[in-house]
Amino acid sequence: MDAVIQFLPRILDGFLTTLSLLGIAGVSAFVLGVVVAAMRISPIAPLRAFATAYTELVRNTPLTLVLFGCAFVLPYLGLSPGFYPLAAIGLSLYTSPFVAEAIRSGVNGVPVGQAEAARSIGLGFGQTLGSIVLPQAVRMVVPPLINVFIALTKNTSVAGAFFVGELFAAARFAINQRGDEVIALLIAVAMLYLIVTVPLGILASAVEKRVAVLR
Template identity: 40%
Template sequence: MHVITSHWGVLGRGLLVSLELSAWTFLFAAAGGLLLAVCRISPVRPLRLFAALYVSAVRSVPLLVLLTLFVFGLPEIGLVYSLFWTVVSAMALYWAAFFGETVRAGVRSVPPGQTEAARALGLTFRQVLRHVIVPQALRCTVQPLASLLIAVVLNSSLAAAVGVTQELTGQTVLLDQQYAQPLVTFGAAAACYVLLTLAIGRAAAVLERRLAVLR
C-alpha cells in the first residue's frame, strides 16, 4: 500500500486524464451518433445507405486496431495531430456507430402514431425530429447511453497501448514497472474504474427517474 499512498497524486492525475479523454470522446461520439441516427431514419436513401454502411464497417473493426491505424497510420499520409486528440478522434468515430444505433433503437420505441400526427399538423421532417421523436427517444435511452458511457470510460484504457501513458492505466503500468507490485497498483486502478462505473450508473438512475416524472 506504500506505493499507492506515496503516489496517489500520480494516479489522481491519471484518473483526470482518463476522465478528460472519455468526456471528449463521448461528446464527439454523441454528436456523430445523433447525425448517424438521423441519417438511418432519413427519407433520403443515400443517407440511409451511408449510415448503415458506416455502422456495419466500424462495428466490425476492433477498437485497438482503429487506434493503431490512426496513431501510426495518419502521420504516413501527412495528417499529424497531438497524440491525445488523435486517440479522441479515433475513439469518437468508433463509438459514434454504437451511439447512433442506441438512439435509433430509442427512435423506434416512439409510437408511429405520434409521428403521423405531427406530420398531419404540417411539421417538417426536421421539426418532427426536434420536437417529437428525439426528445422521447433520448428519454428511453438513458440506461443504454449510460452503459455506452461506461464502455467508453473502460475502453479509454486502450489509449495506453498506443502511447497515451498519462491516463490511469498508463500511469499504473509505469508504477508497476518501477515497483513490481502488480497486485497493488492494478488493484488500485481497478478500484478507480469500479467507482467511476458505479457513479455513472447512479447518475443515470437519478436522471431516468426525473425524466420519467416529466413524461
C-alpha cells in the same frame, strides 16, 4: 501500499487524462451518434446506406485497430496533432455507432402515429425529428447511453498502448517499477475506475426505473 503513495501523483495525473478522454470522446461521440442516427432513419436512401455501412463497419472493428489507424495512418494523411487528440478521435469514432444505435432504438420506440401527425400538419423530417420524436425518445435512450459511456470509460485504457498517459498506462509504469506491489497498485487503479463507473451505473438504474414509472 507505499508504492501507491510513491506513484500517486502519476496515477492521479493518468486518472485526469482518462476523465478528459472520457469527456471529449463522450461529447464528440454523442454529437456524431445523433447525426448518424438521423441519417439511418432519413427518407434519403444514400444517407441511410452510408450511415448503415458506417455503423456496421466501425462497431465490428476492434478498438485497437481503430486507434492504430488514427495514431499511425492519419498522420500519413497530414493529420498529426499528437497522440492524445488522435486517441480522442479514435475513441469518438468507435463509440459513435453504439450511441447511434441507442438513439435509433429510442426513436423506433416512439409510436409511428406521432411522426405521421407531425407530417400531417406540415412539419418536415428535421422538424418532426427534433421537435416531436427525439424529445419523446430521450427518456428511453438515457439508460443505454449511460451504459455506452461506462464502456467508453473502460475503453480509454486501450489509449495507453498508443503513448497516451491515461490511468492504466500510469498503473503499468508503476507496476514495472514496483513489481512487489502489483496487487495494491491494481486495486488502487480499479478503485479510480469504479469512482466513475459505479455512479454512472446507479444513474442508469435510477433513470430506467423513472422511465418505467412514466410509462
